[in-house]
Amino acid sequence: MKHPSWEQWLTFVSGDETSELAVHLEACGECSREVELIRRLQSAGAVGSLVSPPDALLDEIESQTASMRPVANAQTEEQVEWELADVRGAQTASPGEPVFLARSLPGVQLSVLVTAPQAERRWRLQGQVWVDRGGDRPIRVVLAHADHVLCELQTRDGDQFTIDEVSDHGWKLEIHLADDRTLVIEDPFA
Amino acid sequence: MSSAQDLNNSELVRRCLDGDDDAWRALMQRYKSLVYTMALRTGLDQEAAQEVFQLVWIELYRSLARIREPDALPGWLSIATRRLCYRHAMDRSRWVEGTFEEMVDPGEAPDAFVENLDLRRKLEETLDEVGEPCASLIRILFFHSPPLSYDEVARKTEMPRGTIGPLRSRCLTKLMKAMKATEVGS
Numbered sequence: 001m002k003h004p005s006w007e008q009w010l011t012f013v014s015g016d017e018t019s020e021l022a023v024h025l026e027a028c029g030e031c032s033r034e035v036e037l038i039r040r041l042q043s044a045g046a047v048g049s050l051v052s053p054p055d056a057l058l059d060e061i062e063s064q065t066a067s068m069r070p071v072a073n074a075q076t077e078e079q080v081e082w083e084l085a086d087v088r089g090a091q092t093a094s095p096g097e098p099v100f101l102a103r104s105l106p107g108v109q110l111s112v113l114v115t116a117p118q119a120e121r122r123w124r125l126q127g128q129v130w131v132d133r134g135g136d137r138p139i140r141v142v143l144a145h146a147d148h149v150l151c152e153l154q155t156r157d158g159d160q161f162t163i164d165e166v167s168d169h170g171w172k173l174e175i176h177l178a179d180d181r182t183l184v185i186e187d188p189f190a
Numbered sequence: 191m192s193s194a195q196d197l198n199n200s201e202l203v204r205r206c207l208d209g210d211d212d213a214w215r216a217l218m219q220r221y222k223s224l225v226y227t228m229a230l231r232t233g234l235d236q237e238a239a240q241e242v243f244q245l246v247w248i249e250l251y252r253s254l255a256r257i258r259e260p261d262a263l264p265g266w267l268s269i270a271t272r273r274l275c276y277r278h279a280m281d282r283s284r285w286v287e288g289t290f291e292e293m294v295d296p297g298e299a300p301d302a303f304v305e306n307l308d309l310r311r312k313l314e315e316t317l318d319e320v321g322e323p324c325a326s327l328i329r330i331l332f333f334h335s336p337p338l339s340y341d342e343v344a345r346k347t348e349m350p351r352g353t354i355g356p357l358r359s360r361c362l363t364k365l366m367k368a369m370k371a372t373e374v375g376s
């Protein structure tokens with residue numbers, strides 16, 4: 001088999017696809033591998049070169065993560081549902097107008113105030129958690145979106161917490177109680 | 191025991207969760223230039239890009255136990271980088287006109303851009319393995335902007351013009367073999 005030249009393939013890849021070359025490509029594994037490689041090299045060339053950050057930045061990150069722990073998935077999630085009235089409120093609330101949820105569950109009470117972003121995608125979530133027992137132990141609050149943990153903070157029985165974070169719709173607020181219970185509140189506007 | 195830099199993402203993530211510092215460092219080494227380049231491309235200056243860079247890795251560290259597809263980490267990092275660049279730009283009122291809407295919306299992730307940037311990263315690594323003179327020749331032929339003519343390539347590489355064609359052929363074959371061995375971009 002007579003293979004087309006490199007120059008012919010370069011022209012072919014840059015969009016000037018002649019049917020003769022296309023037919024050859026269908027039948028010839030050797031050339032199709034070469035053309036595929038040319039395409040990849042050109043795509044990788046078109047994005048420009050990568051820039052390395054200073055190594056000191058990695059050291060800095062390591063020193064920060066050394067004292068951190070990845071946020072584990074909840075063992076069991078207790079969904080705290082928005083009630084119809086709240087959700088209706090969320091649907092008719094104008095941007096910037098907060099939506100309020102207050103619940104009394106076995107052993108725990110909570111209130112959460114959600115303010116949806118106006119022009120920017122910045123959410124404001126304020127809340128308070130009261131526990132009947134173990135009030136001296138920390139409560140972890142996590143804002144997550146899909147498999148991203150956007151922020152994590154600690155609060156205590158009766159203290160108010162505030163989260164001010166950029167997120168798309170569909171976030172999840174997790175309240176990890178000291179006894180392995182996790183309460184989950186979802187974006188009411190999603 | 192294999193060294194951390196040879197492990198795939200799933201294994202690295204698993205080891206990170208076990209508290210393996212080498213695995214965490216290897217994960218950062220693998221994608222540091224991808225994240226940093228993305229941050230710079232959103233229009234942030236160097237100082238801001240460095241701040242965002244740190245935040246992206248802190249977010250990844252926190253999220254390690256939740257990563258569903260370790261092989262798709264470039265996409266994950268791209269979403270985190272764009273969100274944090276957007277937040278940074280809003281905080282400081284510093285962004286490049288027209289870039290910030292698409293920076294934050296994962297639905298509009300510039301997948302092809304991230305894929306090609308990651309392909310570039312993998313190719314650069316493979317070229318380092320392939321060695322000279324092939325690495326230089328292929329970089330000059332494909333990664334030079336603007337593209338060079340054969341005469342210019344000959345001048346830059348100090349090779350006679352007539353030897354470039356055969357060498358290029360040999361180098362592409364070598365590269366193809368090396369890519370197969372590391373499964374680049376398959």
Ligand SMILES: [Zn+2]
Binds near residue numbers: 002024028029030031
């Ligand atoms: Zn052929």
